[in-house]
Amino acid sequence: MTNTPDYRPMWTELGLDLDNHDALLDALGQLYSDTYLSQANRPEGMGYFDFVMGEVHGLRIKELVDARAQGKIVVGAFCVFVPEELVLAANGICVGLCAGADFGTEEAERYLPRNTCSLIKSFFGFALEKVCPYLQASDLVVGENTCDGKKKAYEIFQGMIPGQFMALDMPNTKSADGRAVLKKAYVELIEKLEELSGTTITVEALKDAIGVVNAKRRALHRLSALRQAVPAPISGLDALLANQVAFYDDPQRFTSSVETLCDELDRRVEQGEGVVPASTPRIVMSGCPMAVPNWKLPAIVEASGAVIVGEESCIGDRGQQNLVSDEGGTIDALIDNLVDRYFTIDCAVFTPNPDRAEHASAIADGARADGVIHYALQFCSPYQIEAPMLETAVERGGTPVLRIDTDYSAEDVEQLRTRVEAFVEQIGG
Numbered sequence: 406m407t408n409t410p411d412y413r414p415m416w417t418e419l420g421l422d423l424d425n426h427d428a429l430l431d432a433l434g435q436l437y438s439d440t441y442l443s444q445a446n447r448p449e450g451m452g453y454f455d456f457v458m459g460e461v462h463g464l465r466i467k468e469l470v471d472a473r474a475q476g477k478i479v480v481g482a483f484c485v486f487v488p489e490e491l492v493l494a495a496n497g498i499c500v501g502l503c504a505g506a507d508f509g510t511e512e513a514e515r516y517l518p519r520n521t522c523s524l525i526k527s528f529f530g531f532a533l534e535k536v537c538p539y540l541q542a543s544d545l546v547v548g549e550n551t552c553d554g555k556k557k558a559y560e561i562f563q564g565m566i567p568g569q570f571m572a573l574d575m576p577n578t579k580s581a582d583g584r585a586v587l588k589k590a591y592v593e594l595i596e597k598l599e600e601l602s603g604t605t606i607t608v609e610a611l612k613d614a615i616g617v618v619n620a621k622r623r624a625l626h627r628l629s630a631l632r633q634a635v636p637a638p639i640s641g642l643d644a645l646l647a648n649q650v651a652f653y654d655d656p657q658r659f660t661s662s663v664e665t666l667c668d669e670l671d672r673r674v675e676q677g678e679g680v681v682p683a684s685t686p687r688i689v690m691s692g693c694p695m696a697v698p699n700w701k702l703p704a705i706v707e708a709s710g711a712v713i714v715g716e717e718s719c720i721g722d723r724g725q726q727n728l729v730s731d732e733g734g735t736i737d738a739l740i741d742n743l744v745d746r747y748f749t750i751d752c753a754v755f756t757p758n759p760d761r762a763e764h765a766s767a768i769a770d771g772a773r774a775d776g777v778i779h780y781a782l783q784f785c786s787p788y789q790i791e792a793p794m795l796e797t798a799v800e801r802g803g804t805p806v807l808r809i810d811t812d813y814s815a816e817d818v819e820q821l822r823t824r825v826e827a828f829v830e831q832i833g834g
């Protein structure tokens with residue numbers, strides 16, 4: 406992470422704690438270099454993503470600050486149920502806030518029980534240590550009422566960012582009533598966005614926004630499809646990075662960068678060129694989202710001699726599957742279209758949630774996976790409880806599953822390595 410221009414005045418103005426922020430950037434820079442830059446045979450198209458990561462607290466934040474100065478709003482979101490389409494249609498920019506680093510955990514545990522998942526502790530830690538410029542640059546932070554941990558944590562969290570927070574009420578069943586709850590939540594979000602931005606969302610603006618986000622998803626679908634090739638043309642770590650950057654970057658620039666990357670991967674596939682040999686064991690990851698810079702388990706998997714060829718995850722296929730129809734001539738019709746698409750996200754907070762296991766099996770089959778690793782964060786009841794059901798369904802289709810529960814700390818790295826290596830040996834043999 407190089408920070409060539411001096412962003413410190415901007416960070417100070419945003420209210421960051423510079424000492425804490427320096428410590429975070431130092432740790433991230435080292436981690437990025439060890440995890441990413443050390444990989445062999447990377448596609449040239451990853452250069453863009455390396456640049457974005459190098460400027461993730463610099464140039465991108467400056468773009469947000471400049472956009473605000475020109476009258477745009479910045480909206481931070483914790484969940485893929487917050488429609489970027491609505492934010493764009495309200496002359497806004499949507500950024501992901503879910504944090505993936507073990508930072509500020511001790512501080513967070515002053516407010517949260519120790520048995521809270523790492524993801525929640527991480528966004529608390531980032532806020533308390535004042536190290537997240539995305540949070541500081543957001544006019545509105547939308548927190549969705551999904552799992553109990555998030556719901557209850559938001560009750561405390563909103564007191565830390567007074568006037569900045571909005572709770573998005575979420576259904577917990579995929580019923581007609583549940584659909585109505587989601588639609589009501591989206592209507593309320595529109596009202597809030599219009600109030601904040603001083604604009605009225607028009608049919609035309611919303612259709613444009615749907616087009617922009619659909620194009621981004623199409624590009625990511627193309628990337629997913631290319632990973633099905635044998636040999637895999639890109640590492641799982643690099644594909645994960647592209648999916649992570651989707652939450653921060655300008656959507657149009659991101660789309661064209663992913664398309665450029667995919668053109669290169671297309672050529673690799675045509676020439677039978679892989680990032681690893683064709684005999685490399687192929688793994689699909691399934692489970693909790695992996696927010697930047699949560700690369701611990703994928704790095705262990707790929708260092709163990711396997712390649713990750715798909716993710717059943719919100720930062721992956723679950724979050725990006727399906728497009729929104731732009732058919733319809735009213736805002737109400739377009740909100741229905743949004744609900745149609747977002748209601749297909751098979752997050753484990755829904756009950757029952759049979760589609761997720763089917764989805765994981767379909768990804769594993771499509772990607773010709775030799776094994777699936779189910780990844781759950783410790784204390785994440787929704788994903789931990791679904792794990793055995795998913796394992797049974799995927800193994801019924803003939804693909805072995807390894808279940809892993811972990812957190813963001815480095816304490817279990819050696820233990821994980823041992824388990825993953827044994828699994829890779831089993832499926833590769």
Ligand code: BJ8
Nearest residue numbers: 484485522551552693719752785
């Ligand atoms: S749609 S997965 S982004 S809620 S890991 S905080 S579930 S205890 S993140 Fe998620 Fe939206 Fe669902 Fe996706 Fe709770 Fe589990 Fe922690 Fe989690």
